[in-house]
Amino acid sequence: xxxxxxVRDLLERLGSPQTxxxxxxxxxxxxxxxxxxxxxxxxxxxxxxxxxxxxPHVERINERIALNGQQIGDGPLAWCLSRALAARQxxxxxxxxxxxxxxxxxxxxxxxxSFAEHHVDWAVVECGVGGLRDSTNVLDADVAVLTNVDLxxxxxxxxxxxxxxxxxxxx
Numbered sequence: 001x002x003x004x005x006x007v008r009d010l011l012e013r014l015g016s017p018q019t020x021x022x023x024x025x026x027x028x029x030x031x032x033x034x035x036x037x038x039x040x041x042x043x044x045x046x047x048x049x050x051x052x053x054x055x056p057h058v059e060r061i062n063e064r065i066a067l068n069g070q071q072i073g074d075g076p077l078a079w080c081l082s083r084a085l086a087a088r089q090x091x092x093x094x095x096x097x098x099x100x101x102x103x104x105x106x107x108x109x110x111x112x113x114s115f116a117e118h119h120v121d122w123a124v125v126e127c128g129v130g131g132l133r134d135s136t137n138v139l140d141a142d143v144a145v146l147t148n149v150d151l152x153x154x155x156x157x158x159x160x161x162x163x164x165x166x167x168x169x170x171x
Contacts, residue, residue, distance in 0.1 A: 006102065006105050007101060007109060009096050009097040010105060014112075017112045020115075021115050024039050025125050026127065026145045026147065029148050033054055035147055040052045041069070044068060050068055050122050051123040053124070054066070055107075064107060081110045088105075088106055111123075129153050137171055146169060149161050149164050
């Protein structure tokens with residue numbers, strides 16, 4: 001697992017986009033992607049503008065960010081990623097926590113920036129690994145969902161289902 005300080009630094013440099021939409025945060029061992037897709041579809045069916053952040057991608061990296069049910073386009077994705085990478089470079093120069101931002105931190109920041117820029121009402125966000133120290137845990141989510149817990153990523157999350165559940169419930 002990771003520390004959220006680097007992604008928090010990036011997001012502050014980007015104007016705290018994660019505060020400009022409501023969120024459903026989903027963690028668990030299996031079924032996260034399906035739950036996210038169903039919640040996203042339900043919110044859209046209710047007439048709300050949505051963003052969805054998922055991982056991993058299958059064919060195209062654009063699959064990680066969806067806006068109103070559609071993969072983000074190459075141009076908007078490049079713009080968001082370039083802004084997130086520029087924020088990381090500023091952190092490197094300043095020597096702040098963001099200098100340690102991981103690839104997933106940059107992606108998380110880019111996704112949240114895209115949601116804010118596209119004025120989504122709700123974002124449905126899938127945890128990367130775990131929950132408590134996952135980059136996505138910078139959200140102050142309105143709804144948190146735990147799909148299930150099983151042994152996975154034991155070197156990062158713990159060697160028992162109880163330890164893993166504690167990490168995942170950290171959202």
